[in-house]
Amino acid sequence: MSETWMIAGAWLSAGLTIAIFSFLYKDNPFFKIAEHLYLGAGMGWLFQVSVFSVWGPKIWTPVSHGDWLVIIPSLMGISLLTQFIPKLSWISRYGFTFIMGYGSGLAIPATLSTDFMSQILGTVQPLSLMASMSPFAIFNALLVAFGVICVLFYFFFSVEHKGHFQKVSNIGIYFLMVYFGAAFGNTVMARFSLLYGRFDSLYASSSARNFYATQIILAGMVIYFVLHSFFGKKGPAEGEAAH
Amino acid sequence: MIKNKAICTLVLSIFTAGAVFAAKPVPAAKKTPPPASVAAISGFTAADMPYDVGGAALLRWPVNPADTPDTVYTVYTSTLASGGWVKADEFAASANIGKDVDMPFWAWDGSAGEHALKVELNSFFGEVPPEASYHFRISSSEKGKLAAESLPVEMTTKGNWFRLDRLNNLVLLVVIIIVFFWAVSHAKRKGLFIRRIAGLDAIEEAIGRATEMGKPIFYLTGTQPMSTISTIASTLILGEVAKKVAQYDSYIKIPHYDPIVMTVCKEVVKQSYMEAGRPDSYREDHNFFVSQDQFSYAASVDGMLEREKPAAVFFMGYFSAEALLLAEVGATNGAIQIAGTDAEGQLPFFFTACDYTLIGEELYAAGAYLSGEPMLKSALKVQDFGKLVVMLSVFFGIIAVAIGAKMHWDSLVHVILNMFKAY
Structure with a gap:
């Protein structure tokens, strides 16, 4: 790739990143441009994925090799499009019915296995090594079992949570909150990692080799916002807020 | 002509030799029984692995009392009766005893007096065709020296209908x-009790507020397809929310991530408007498709929330990383936000950014709670x-x-x- 294209890429990357980040200040034309570009690019990407990864290898290639059975699921898929023609929209029900039936058939056994059996086995199994477990490991296994029962009770809808039931349910909430706290911290760390990635990209675009793309775009946007705040028309919401 | 045939034969020989070497060959099996100096492993059998799709073999042979801790068994497999042997497994004599097979007691009678080994054939031969034949043989060695060897045995794979x-x-x-059938019958005759779910009582309050303020209500069904339980639950809640919106003569907007979910939701909302006696108020653009790309969907809906400043936003369904991106913008704009999801990782973000949050199972219960339908309650x-x-x-x-x-x-x-x- 030529140097010119690399520099153009850096300007585009920095410009779109800063345009999206500008939403943190307020809605603005730069964000709108980036938003619509992102939307269009995303759909364009998905369209080509559908053509080259689904339609091509899963329909066109098998049919061209004489595998005519592929036409049956293809027709069911196409039947969904009849939703756009009111007179023919009843045909789409066959496709939808198949999707719902297939989805349920796939989900129910898997849910039974993962939500019931795995949960019970995962809670009970650690104690099968009780003879060789340390006191702390036994306490840990019992605590997990106690937590499972209390949390499940919180989600029990058939009885009113009053008296002793309320206490068990409340303990369940505490267990949930401990989990949510840990999940929150974990996810925030992951998000910071993404943020660092963008900052790293902006830093790379700010070099002299890229003609200070980050600094120039950032400065340009700041100037726009300053000028707009002085000379721009006040929107109805801003006008109301000023009163 | 003879020269061409000779070249062809030579090329074929090279390819055959290449294939055999690529399969990590071991010395070819002897066509004759093992020599007298090497003991024979008797009772070695190979059969189709029961209760599977037909891609594995089950090898069994008696435990040899003379085996020592140094004894190592090696298993070979091939598609041919002789030659082309591939090493399938190697393990100590104390391993792979009958009771070690990972099957429950009602389906497997494993004995401590025999070896039993499951061999996944697709690991060595790629996709296994139905009713294909494979050959196996085993050998045992002591400190690298061959001690005993079995005769090759054949098995045919077979897919099973019942697990x-x-x-x-x-x-x-x-x-x-x-x-379930008992509960349906009981619900129709006597009704079923469901305890109060706090977050759902706020739905009416949120819709009432939106009506008073003359602002729209946004309802998001998540980013999963129609087959997921959370999306099905979300469409049930949408039906009740849309009914109330129609009764209050407010306006609901449902930006969609999945076109199939959108089609289902269109029917749900239309039905709700009819049940509320306001079919005239129903509009086709209540439901609209945005994008099936996660973050461009989030960016676009964020833009809508910022520009239209809805009075109430519902997040019901499965959400991923876009959860906080969406909920934060709604909260910044002062909307009453009610969320419900079974995505455990996203619940903390909804707790921080929404007024009410339905946790996991509460989302599934919400549809039954709101509608009071005997079937859903059951x-x-x-x-x-x-x-x-x-x-x-x-x-x-x-x-x-x-x-x-x-x-x-x-x-x-x-x-x-x-x-x-x-x-």
């Missing part, structure tokens, strides 16, 4: 179906039954397993763990 090893899952499913009762089964199983299971493990009652522990075996 007997999953019988416990089937029994549970049948019990749940029976309980489904909720069945879920409660399932939770009761889990609670009791865990409670009695840990007691039984702990006692069994402490008293060294291995059979009891084995039976209990097998009963809850998942796949």
